[in-house]
Amino acid sequence: MPMKDSDRTYRIFISAAEPSGDKLCAKLITALKQRGYNIKITGFGGQNMARAGCLLLVNTTQKAAMTYNAFSHILFFYRAIKKAQKHFADAKPDLVIVCDSPSFNFHIAKAAKAAGIKTLFYVAPQLWAWAAWRIGKLKKLCTGGLAAILPFEPDWFGNRGLECQFVGNPLLEDINAKQIAPKKYTNFSVSGAHIALIPGSRKSETETLWPAMQHIARRLKARHPSVRFTAVAANEQVEQALRQNEMKILRCNYAVDAVYDTAKKVDFSLVASGSATLQVAAAACPMVIMYQSNKYLWHLVGKRIVKTKHLSLVNILSQKELVPEFMPYFSSIAPIVAVCEKLLDSPQKLSALSVELAELAKPLAGINTSQNIVKMIIDQLGVDK
Secondary structure, eight states, X not given: OOBOOTTOOEEEEEEEOSHHHHHHHXXXXXXXXXTTOXXXXXXXXXXXXXXXXXXXXXXXXXXXXXXXXXXXXXXXXXXXXXXXXXXXXHHOOSEEEEESOHHHHHHHHHHHHHTXXXXXXXXXXXXXXXXXXXXXXXXXXXOSOEEXXXXXXXXXXXXXXXXXXXXXXXXXXXXXXXXXXXXXXXTOOGGGOEEEEEOOSSHHHHHHHHHHHHHHHHHHHHHOTTOEEEEEESSHHHHHHHHHTOOGGGOOEEEESOXXXXXXXXXXXXXXXXXXXXXXXXXXXXXXXXXXXXXXXXXXXXXXXXXXXXXXXXXXXXXXXXXXXXXSOOSOSHHHHHHHHHHHTOHHHHHHHHHHHHHHHGGGTXXXXXXXXXXXXXXXXXXXX
């Protein structure tokens, strides 16, 4: 029954384990507070969430900058789960929201269920790509709603008995679909190309992809000395790490938290697989997508559990290899350099690819994701609207 006491304080716990989730949840918190309800928010996340008004119990985003071994990594999350369990028992939140990072947040949702608290999943776990067998576990833990940021996900989950709502993609909600337009390559020459290097936000990504991207850039610069590079860092900590490990011969410029804006300015991008690829697509910027993992683990385990024909979001959404993807691992940069050179040597191919990326992104842009997820939260809280 809807609550009618306007003075009631609603308590929400939010768990975001990565910098990307911290940004998404900060936007969510801001939108929620704008509704004027008396809501107290605590949780796990980073400084973006804290600035938006969340009382952080654990800064989970700092772990990316920590020096740790596997044991200390596990211990960090074990302690975080224990802290969540205690908080649920003591504070008894009205709702728990977990954002992305299912390997960690399934544990948070399990703790919430044990405490009798509903859990809303913001960013549906990508079970359609791997581990579809976990749908049964998700059904048990997802007691407060499932929010999808990819348009095909409601059908996939619905066909398996779990209601799911498409809320839009938060990374594209501030982009006007009418302003998405293909790049012009009429007078383009590879000798004057401007290329973005976007190695991701996680430490595991930047440690493997940043050196590889630089080696590719060095090969391109050896052939075309006037080529310029801009590296995009997820935050100031990542920027510092990239600068410390920069090949000085490249003379990179740096941009922080500016994937879309940078992709709008450049001619071509090398991008870590993940949500950033959709921002690059919205900028209609031709790209090559990269991801580096252990090839032995991939052959032993990975290829047996991954069910999608393509692995990058751009190619999954387009249902074809629209852009070249070098993942789940690459043993040599030579094939990547060859593909980059082939694209950069052809203004016609760059132009055609830019047109297709613009058309792919338009239906996803400008949807008010934050307000849609806020509506789901208000419904779960039973607030008298």
